[in-house]
Amino acid sequence: MYFWQILFLLLAAAVAAYAHLRPQSDIAAKRLRKLMIWFFPYAFITIGLCALFLQPAWVAVVFLLSAAACFILFLKKDIQ
Structure with missing residues (x-):
């Protein structure tokens, strides 16, 4: 896994944690x-599909599962 991919995962985790800690009604x-519903999943999918061809399959699986988790968890929280 490349260094920038690890940084992107850490950035997404930090934004996700900060978004979960904020009150539900906060702007x-x-x-x-x-951002977690639209930007990060699409970026994860793009990185995952590129990694599928250039790196081992487990790197692609990490990014594709992260995309699914971001989309499902934050969409569910946004609907409530």
């Missing part, structure tokens, strides 16, 4: 949830 939390 910043709503914006962060939208």
Whole structure:
């Protein structure tokens, strides 16, 4: 796994943790949830598909599962 991929995973984890810690009705939390629903999953899918061809399959699986987790968890939280 490349260094920038690890940094991207850490950035996504930090944003996800910060979005979960914010109150549900906060405007910043709503914006962060939208970011976690739309930007991060698509970036994870792009990185995962590129990694599928250039790196071992487990790297692609990590990014594709992260995309699914981000989308499902934050969409569920946004709907509530």
